[in-house]
Amino acid sequence: MRRVLASNDALAAEQKRQLDRYGVLGINVMSGPGAGKTTLIEKTVAAFKDRWRIWVIEGDIQGDLDARRVLKQGVGCTQINTQGACHLDGLMLTPVFAAIDFANLDLLLIENVGNLVCPAEFRLPVHFNVTLVSTPEGSDKPVKYPLMFQKSDVIIINKIDLLPYVDFDINGFIRSVRRLKPKVLIFPLSLRNGKGLEAWLAWLKKVLRDRQRQLKRR
Amino acid sequence: MRRVLASNDALAAEQKRQLDRYGVLGINVMSGPGAGKTTLIEKTVAAFKDRWRIWVIEGDIQGDLDARRVLKQGVGCTQINTQGACHLDGLMLTPVFAAIDFANLDLLLIENVGNLVCPAEFRLPVHFNVTLVSTPEGSDKPVKYPLMFQKSDVIIINKIDLLPYVDFDINGFIRSVRRLKPKVLIFPLSLRNGKGLEAWLAWLKKVLRDRQRQLKRR
Numbered sequence: 061m062r063r064v065l066a067s068n069d070a071l072a073a074e075q076k077r078q079l080d081r082y083g084v085l086g087i088n089v090m091s092g093p094g095a096g097k098t099t100l101i102e103k104t105v106a107a108f109k110d111r112w113r114i115w116v117i118e119g120d121i122q123g124d125l126d127a128r129r130v131l132k133q134g135v136g137c138t139q140i141n142t143q144g145a146c147h148l149d150g151l152m153l154t155p156v157f158a159a160i161d162f163a164n165l166d167l168l169l170i171e172n173v174g175n176l177v178c179p180a181e182f183r184l185p186v187h188f189n190v191t192l193v194s195t196p197e198g199s200d201k202p203v204k205y206p207l208m209f210q211k212s213d214v215i216i217i218n219k220i221d222l223l224p225y226v227d228f229d230i231n232g233f234i235r236s237v238r239r240l241k242p243k244v245l246i247f248p249l250s251l252r253n254g255k256g257l258e259a260w261l262a263w264l265k266k267v268l269r270d271r272q273r274q275l276k277r278r
Numbered sequence: 279m280r281r282v283l284a285s286n287d288a289l290a291a292e293q294k295r296q297l298d299r300y301g302v303l304g305i306n307v308m309s310g311p312g313a314g315k316t317t318l319i320e321k322t323v324a325a326f327k328d329r330w331r332i333w334v335i336e337g338d339i340q341g342d343l344d345a346r347r348v349l350k351q352g353v354g355c356t357q358i359n360t361q362g363a364c365h366l367d368g369l370m371l372t373p374v375f376a377a378i379d380f381a382n383l384d385l386l387l388i389e390n391v392g393n394l395v396c397p398a399e400f401r402l403p404v405h406f407n408v409t410l411v412s413t414p415e416g417s418d419k420p421v422k423y424p425l426m427f428q429k430s431d432v433i434i435i436n437k438i439d440l441l442p443y444v445d446f447d448i449n450g451f452i453r454s455v456r457r458l459k460p461k462v463l464i465f466p467l468s469l470r471n472g473k474g475l476e477a478w479l480a481w482l483k484k485v486l487r488d489r490q491r492q493l494k495r496r
Contacts, residue, residue, distance in 0.1 A: 092311040093310040093393075093419055093422070094418075095415075122424065146364055173395065174393075175393035175394065176393065177339060177391065178364050181362065196414040196437060201311055201312065203341055204343060205311065207362070222444070226440070227470075
């Protein structure tokens with residue numbers, strides 16, 4: 061298992077260099093089932109597609125439900141079916157990466173398979189790992205799936221519109237996330253009513269702009 | 279991988295014979311993170327502990343949060359930490375089974391690791407596989423994680439108290455579950471306010487009574 065992970069790490073590093081060669085920003089979106097990964101991607105694509113060139117990779121055990129949702133936004137999308145595997149990895153991305161025209165791309169959004177376990181172990185060729193947790197799941201997730209939170213650069217607390225109806229201790233959640241990863245960015249928001257979404261979009265916009273400035277300097 | 283699964287199947291069959299020797303009913307509870315597995319077990323234990331002798335096995339990547347919750351109910355509980363593995367399996371259960379006094383037990387509740395992928399592949403020594411889905415997760419889960427639903431004998435739709443606030447097509451969900459497994463039992467309920475819980479408890483009570491009647495006949 062350690063050898064599998066090490067060879068995946070090496071492949072991810074090589075694939076990430078491919079993104080960097082063309083100044084493409086890579087984002088890996090992870091969460092348990094139904095926390096809102098596809099909706100986050102839909103809303104992000106809708107907000108950014110006029111300004112930036114976006115490609116989406118959808119990871120699912122089987123089916124193309126999510127890819128169909130993304131394609132409706134009018135951006136390119138590749139569906140990967142893992143045939144039972146609980147995560148995406150470098151080998152699955154290899155044929156997809158060979159087909160993507162990175163020279164004409166600014167942002168690559170990868171939606172991982174929906175679970176809080178395996179995707180944490182398999183590094184993907186991205187600059188930021190984003191994990192969504194939704195308030196109905198309960199605030200104990202960082203204690204139960206610590207690796208996922210340690211590996212994340214950004215935590216999105218989705219479905220804050222449901223806070224009045226569920227038991228979610230948002231301060232306790234933030235404390236236990238910061239205990240695992242002190243400098244992680246945390247965005248509480250509701251993808252349903254849009255509250256808080258602008259902070260996520262503003263952060264991503266800044267990251268994209270900073271990268272393009274660096275590119276021009278090269 | 280096929281060999282690993284086959285040897286796990288054989289081990290599960292052997293361990294299940296151990297349950298049957300003592301007339302113990304085994305239930306495997308599965309779901310994504312935060313759908314309500316531990317709460318279902320808490321409420322079931324609370325309703326049944328005066329009438330039946332119950333043991334609970336809690337599967338988690340790490341930590342003992344759930345075992346602590348169950349122990350408060352005053353029944354025996356063993357915590358298994360999978361150290362990263364995304365499911366329980368027969369090998370993990372072997373030392374636990376060696377320690378449980380099955381002769382003084384009626385019901386064994388096993389809480390699997392929280393995800394909708396790997397637990398579907400690794401058979402456990404139980405009579406019923408129960409999968410929880412909660413309404414905020416969305417009604418597309420059977421299409422995205424079909425194996426989990428095919429392997430389930432009982433589906434619990436939890437958090438129906440949130441139906442007014444989320445997009446969950448309950449009829450569409452039931453239709454797509456039945457397409458995968460026509461005769462599956464489906465219990466819509468709210469573990470938060472208790473609505474619908476009595477149907478689940480009544481079913482489980484009937485199964486336990488039927489088993490005890492069969493045992494007396496032997």
